[in-house]
Amino acid sequence: MDTNPSPSEAKLIQQARQGSADAFAALVDQHQMFVYNLALRTLGSPDDAADAAQEAFVRAWLALPNFREQSSLRTWLYRITLNLCLNRVPRLRRQINELTSDEALDLPEPQSAAFDPAASLETRQRRALIHAEIDRLPEQYRLLVTLRYQDDLAYEEIAGLLNIPVSAVKTGLFRAKGRLRQALIGLNVYEEQFV
Amino acid sequence: MKQTPSDWLEDGLETYPIAVPPPDLSARILRSVRQSQGSRAFAPARFRLTWMDYALGLLSLVVTGLVVFLLPLLPPIFWLRLRFAWLLLQSPSMQPVLLSLAVGGALLAGLALAGLLAALAQMNRRTLWPQ
Numbered sequence: 001m002d003t004n005p006s007p008s009e010a011k012l013i014q015q016a017r018q019g020s021a022d023a024f025a026a027l028v029d030q031h032q033m034f035v036y037n038l039a040l041r042t043l044g045s046p047d048d049a050a051d052a053a054q055e056a057f058v059r060a061w062l063a064l065p066n067f068r069e070q071s072s073l074r075t076w077l078y079r080i081t082l083n084l085c086l087n088r089v090p091r092l093r094r095q096i097n098e099l100t101s102d103e104a105l106d107l108p109e110p111q112s113a114a115f116d117p118a119a120s121l122e123t124r125q126r127r128a129l130i131h132a133e134i135d136r137l138p139e140q141y142r143l144l145v146t147l148r149y150q151d152d153l154a155y156e157e158i159a160g161l162l163n164i165p166v167s168a169v170k171t172g173l174f175r176a177k178g179r180l181r182q183a184l185i186g187l188n189v190y191e192e193q194f195v
Numbered sequence: 196m197k198q199t200p201s202d203w204l205e206d207g208l209e210t211y212p213i214a215v216p217p218p219d220l221s222a223r224i225l226r227s228v229r230q231s232q233g234s235r236a237f238a239p240a241r242f243r244l245t246w247m248d249y250a251l252g253l254l255s256l257v258v259t260g261l262v263v264f265l266l267p268l269l270p271p272i273f274w275l276r277l278r279f280a281w282l283l284l285q286s287p288s289m290q291p292v293l294l295s296l297a298v299g300g301a302l303l304a305g306l307a308l309a310g311l312l313a314a315l316a317q318m319n320r321r322t323l324w325p326q
Contacts, residue, residue, distance in 0.1 A: 021229060028224050036216035050220055057224045058231050123206075130207025149208045180204060 013073060017064050024064070028057055031074055034151060035081050041146040042085040042092070042139060052088065056081040078151070078161055095140040099168040099175075133183045141176035148173060 009030070015023035035056055040049035059080050060067075067076060086093050134145055147158045148169075159166040283289065 021225070024228060025221070025225050028221055028228075032216055032221055032224065033213060036220060037214045040214045046214075046217070049214075050217055050223070053216065053220060054224050054227055058227045061228045062231060126203055127207050127210050130204065131211050134208070134211050145208060145211065149211055150213055177204060177208075180207075181200070184200075184204070 009073065010069075013064070013067070013069070016061070017067070024061055027073065031077055032057070034074060035077050037150060038078055038081050038143075038146060039085055041142050041150075042082070043088060044139070048088065052081060052084045056084055059084075074151075075153075075157065075161065078147075082161060089139065092139050092143075095138065096143070096162050096164060096172075099140060099172040100164055129187055130180065130184065133180050133187075136183070137176055137179060141172060141179065144169065144172045145176055 009027070012023045012026050016027060032053060036049055036053040039052040039056070040046060043049050043052060056077060060077055063080075067073070071079075134142060137145065143162075144158065147153045147161065148155075153161070155166050155169045158169045162169070284293065
């Protein structure tokens with residue numbers, strides 16, 4: 001994620017830092033969806049996620065004079081949101097730290113055989129199944145998937161946010177995909193490729 | 196175009212939808228922000244009792260209770276010895292000891308006060324979340 005804010009965002013940050021609630025409101029509009037999404041994927045409950053997002057923005061407002069723009073505003077907001085979520089779900093910190101000691105699963109690589117669209121599930125149905133399985137992943141894996149695929153963060157950025165090694169991020173994502181693959185095999189989505 | 200199961204999985208991950216926040220979230224946030232506007236110049240941590248507070252409270256209660264209940268039970272000889280020690284402390288030969296104690300106490304109090312002030316200054320200066 002680019003740490004340099006766009007000129008308009010930089011101006012809004014500057015104005016908000018000087019006390020402009022309207023400028024901060026514009027920043028809230030720009031970032032609330034991502035903050036809420038991160039909280040929801042971490043906490044699992046829409047009500048808890050809305051509370052966490054609200055608290056994250058209030059804390060951001062209070063701490064904005066100290067924001068030194070060494071990271072992007074969104075990354076900074078993510079850090080605040082994650083800290084709040086980790087406070088609410090203390091076991092998540094342990095689960096994230098345990099990623100470091102995880103060993104990579106010895107999963108069979110999917111074959112690259114030709115795919116017959118006519119014999120497969122419709123793309124939309126397949127996506128819906130995968131999305132449902134992502135929702136069922138343990139919190140630490142869902143968090144990694146959210147940061148990597150929804151927020152498009154680099155491995156290094158995720159590692160920095162979660163304060164874990166880059167290798168743990170890669171292992172975690174590998175395991176998340178492994179779990180998804182196994183779940184989808186169970187649902188016969190991969191049936192034709194693996195059987 | 197031919198696709199593999201890995202492609203399906205990547206496709207599913209990349210199309211995982213971003214959740215839409217409730218429509219009133221923005222208004223809720225801004226209401227909270229406006230309420231906290233006055234406290235922005237000095238943003239103290241939210242008051243919250245921890246287990247340590249309860250433990251210290253319990254300890255204080257127990258110690259106070261023990262003092263209240265045990266003092267009347269002390270034998271009269273204890274009070275006589277205490278008065279004797281007090282008189283002894285007031286004698287001229289004990290002046291250097293008293294002076295040393297006073298200087299040492301003042302030094303410790305000064306160090307504690309300096310530490311407290313440094314901690315307060317650090318709290319005001321620090322960024323709540325590292326960048």
